[in-house]
Amino acid sequence: MNAPFDPAAGTDRVDLGALTGSLGFLLRLAQVRIYAQFFAAFAGTPVRPGEFSVLWVIDLNPGVPQGTLARVLAIKPAHMTKLVQRLVEAGLVARETPATDRRAVHLTLTAAGRAHLDRYRDAFLAVHAAERTGLSEAEADELMRLLSKLAFPPEARPCP
Amino acid sequence: MNAPFDPAAGTDRVDLGALTGSLGFLLRLAQVRIYAQFFAAFAGTPVRPGEFSVLWVIDLNPGVPQGTLARVLAIKPAHMTKLVQRLVEAGLVARETPATDRRAVHLTLTAAGRAHLDRYRDAFLAVHAAERTGLSEAEADELMRLLSKLAFPPEARPCP
DNA sequence: TATTGTTATACTCTATAACTATA
DNA sequence: TATAGTTATAGAGTATAACAATA
Numbered sequence: 001m002n003a004p005f006d007p008a009a010g011t012d013r014v015d016l017g018a019l020t021g022s023l024g025f026l027l028r029l030a031q032v033r034i035y036a037q038f039f040a041a042f043a044g045t046p047v048r049p050g051e052f053s054v055l056w057v058i059d060l061n062p063g064v065p066q067g068t069l070a071r072v073l074a075i076k077p078a079h080m081t082k083l084v085q086r087l088v089e090a091g092l093v094a095r096e097t098p099a100t101d102r103r104a105v106h107l108t109l110t111a112a113g114r115a116h117l118d119r120y121r122d123a124f125l126a127v128h129a130a131e132r133t134g135l136s137e138a139e140a141d142e143l144m145r146l147l148s149k150l151a152f153p154p155e156a157r158p159c160p
Numbered sequence: 161m162n163a164p165f166d167p168a169a170g171t172d173r174v175d176l177g178a179l180t181g182s183l184g185f186l187l188r189l190a191q192v193r194i195y196a197q198f199f200a201a202f203a204g205t206p207v208r209p210g211e212f213s214v215l216w217v218i219d220l221n222p223g224v225p226q227g228t229l230a231r232v233l234a235i236k237p238a239h240m241t242k243l244v245q246r247l248v249e250a251g252l253v254a255r256e257t258p259a260t261d262r263r264a265v266h267l268t269l270t271a272a273g274r275a276h277l278d279r280y281r282d283a284f285l286a287v288h289a290a291e292r293t294g295l296s297e298a299e300a301d302e303l304m305r306l307l308s309k310l311a312f313p314p315e316a317r318p319c320p
Numbered sequence: 321t322a323t324t325g326t327t328a329t330a331c332t333c334t335a336t337a338a339c340t341a342t343a
Numbered sequence: 344t345a346t347a348g349t350t351a352t353a354g355a356g357t358a359t360a361a362c363a364a365t366a
Binding site: 061 | 164182184185188189190191192193198209213220222228232285292299300308310311312313
Binding site for chain 2: 364
């Protein structure tokens with residue numbers, strides 16, 4: 001039998017058992033902590049991780065189709081539609097329907113979009129450096145290498 | 161200037177730039193993939209990661225206060241209230257108000273809750289092993305070790 | 321006064337399906 | 344028929360605040 005919870009044993013001393021060996025569980029907890037650091041760093045700014053990554057990728061790939069963007073960033077098309085609408089309404093992104101395929105929507109940054117990216121780019125990179133709390137540089141590099149193997153399976157590996 | 165998106169270069173060949181070195185971005189993509197594997201494995205069953213981890217921890221810590229559970233699993237109290245309500249309505253969890261602190265709610269599994277846990281425990285552990293797609297055993301172990309350092313900062317380390 | 325849990329609201333993101341307009 | 348994007352709906356999860364009961 002499992003020992004009943006003992007409040008006298010100290011605050012929140014809970015047995016997690018094999019849960020601490022669960023990759024999905026660890027990923028979730030790690031992400032919760034890293035995102036909390038992100039939101040703390042960008043409190044008071046309009047920067048949110050999803051939107052900023054979208055602006056980032058449009059900047060590097062001007063004219064990228066909206067659906068391609070959704071696949072690469074693992075954002076559902078229905079959600080991407082609303083996300084892009086917000087960015088267009090904010091004046092950061094321009095949509096264009098190419099003559100060659102009038103179903104498609106190609107995205108580019110406006111001047112304001114580039115300015116927004118430039119304004120927060122350094123802070124965005126800095127927070128990811130600061131995020132490495134408790135890890136050495138070598139550990140952080142190894143962690144990102146291993147996460148990349150999960151994040152980019154062979155069929156979804158980005159071009160270098 | 162950045163090269164415009166070239167659809168002829170192959171499907172979804174998008175330049176992500178420094179985003180591939182962003183810990184938060186990699187964590188999100190890795191989690192999306194790992195969770196997709198989880199939901200694929202448990203399609204057709206009522207098993208969801210959040211609820212199952214709650215049942216798991218209650219089983220190991222019978223009588224654990226609801227608030228402690230929320231802190232340890234990084235689930236917001238308002239959400240935990242609704243999550244536990246679902247589990248109580250499903251007959252898997254019992255709530256008890258201890259005489260010593262009548263504000264508190266202590267949680268235990270019902271017989272049906274233990275049966276539910278037993279029924280899916282092996283599959284839950286197996287999916288986490290299968291999740292290690294593309295990683296060797298050593299890499300998976302190292303990844304979980306590094307994630308644990310992020311997930312459990314010194315002030316939130318679980319008892320062994 | 322502080323803490324435990326609840327309720328309520330709003331928002332983000334996901335899942336799904338139905339729909340349009342093109343191809 | 345298939346594809347690109349849109350709209351709509353439902354749900355999970357989060358953030359926040361206000362609240363009641365109790366300590």
